[in-house]
Amino acid sequence: MLSRAITLVESRLASDQDLAQEVIDAVLPHSGNSLRIGITGVPGVGKSTFIEAFGLYLIREQRQKLAVLAIDPTSQRSGGSILGDKTRMDALSTNPDAYIRPSPAGKSLGGVARSTRESIILCEAAGFDTIFVETVGVGQSETAVHAMVDFFLLLMLAGAGDELQGIKRGIMEMSDAIAITKADGTNVQKAKTARAEYRNALHLYPRAASGWLPQVSTCSALQPSGLDTIWKTVTEYLSLTKGNGYFEQKRRDQNLQWLHEAIRQGLEENFYRHGQVKTQLPAITSEVKEGHKSAFAAAAELLRLV
């Protein structure tokens, strides 16, 4: 039933979308009682292995029911889709307390972001207490994920001085915790060094509005180890932000942000599929591109068509 409802919110058919809105509004009162965790990291960081290990820990040790959603449009993914991941998440994907849902194929980031956000509501209404929203961490999707989760976890690899390589600067700044993965075997010392470096780096950032100081820890999905520390960090964050009202405030702000985002998307969709706009856009675009017409004059001209 949950899968069918998610398929409905992912559909682009107008009739499906109307029905989807009815479903969402009907289940809305039963949603919201979960912890939404965004998880990101570059390809190679061991994201699917981590999600399998941390997910099983949450289910077995913390009695959570876990849903895993992915936000990256499949076409843009550089390192394998979650569908591939799902088959790698053997134990998690067959566990009755886990639900794994791959990203819909061939959709724009805006479309995926929207259906992921609605899928969170559906998963919550279906009784899942913890929702992972995973993303690749090299593109534009982290901002979208950050705007739909309570807690943002960044996975990093211990390296030799090149730890910052490949991850966008803004992503570290939006993280509530960093977990250095693969801290096992001969890697343990390197991971500890990286932990110290990240702790130093994070101290340079201005204090977040939540009052929270991002935490850095090491973990191994192989052993497994360090997963309890990460969970402890998450619960400490919850206790702080639910205590000072930040948690609820952030969710309200996120709701508003999505309202304005949805309005913007709707306005642009209607505009760009308008008959006359479609006809005239190519010529005007090329005039603007070559500097023969100002962007604002061209925009005014196109806006007069609708």
Add this chain to the structure above:
Amino acid sequence: MLSRAITLVESRLASDQDLAQEVIDAVLPHSGNSLRIGITGVPGVGKSTFIEAFGLYLIREQRQKLAVLAIDPTSQRSGGSILGDKTRMDALSTNPDAYIRPSPAGKSLGGVARSTRESIILCEAAGFDTIFVETVGVGQSETAVHAMVDFFLLLMLAGAGDELQGIKRGIMEMSDAIAITKADGTNVQKAKTARAEYRNALHLYPRAASGWLPQVSTCSALQPSGLDTIWKTVTEYLSLTKGNGYFEQKRRDQNLQWLHEAIRQGLEENFYRHGQVKTQLPAITSEVKEGHKSAFAAAAELLRLV
């Protein structure tokens, strides 16, 4: 005449805006032949002193005609407006080859960004070869500036380990050069140390699409010194990017970006001032905020009104 034309593009009156578009389109063929440099830095970095010294250097030594525009909405500025700066830029503001224009007061960032971009065109048509677009470097405006300039210069202060404090992470990433200011007197050694640190930090970033490796140098507006090095960096950048086609490509991309941005702004303006939307928005907003209605259902409802 230039000042009157800029006042016209800053006006919110519909009749002024129509006339402004005519002016812009008429002068457009005479624009584009300048170098557009974005300059940012936190309050206290000595931005106005730097602009005065570097501006005079360009006018006197490089025979440039210089226009200085500011993008930060006055109301949001934490450290004095450019109007105040203008009175501090004594020699520059009275130099016949310089034109300084403060930010329009009381406008939104979107409004300022738009009028600044059109002001660039007007300044170019008026014969200015170099345009500085200055911004405070602590807010949202850097992305807007970055999208309208050819070269982005970040001013930084040498400090003791806290160099990153106060500046947003993404800003370093979008910079083509960093200049460490106030490298004079007892500060010289500290500035050199900071230069080495920034050079190391910049090496960690992925190579930019332009093929350019951001440069770091020190300067003093007081002595003055180091200004020729910064200019040399700018000309090297120009030579590289004009040679490999990146310069022209970036300008075309910026034109397109502004077209879509202007369309978005126009659509949202029309939407939010629509009578029924205005009436119903407050109640719907509060339902969405409190989680009683989904953002997407609410957006669909509002979009049906127009």
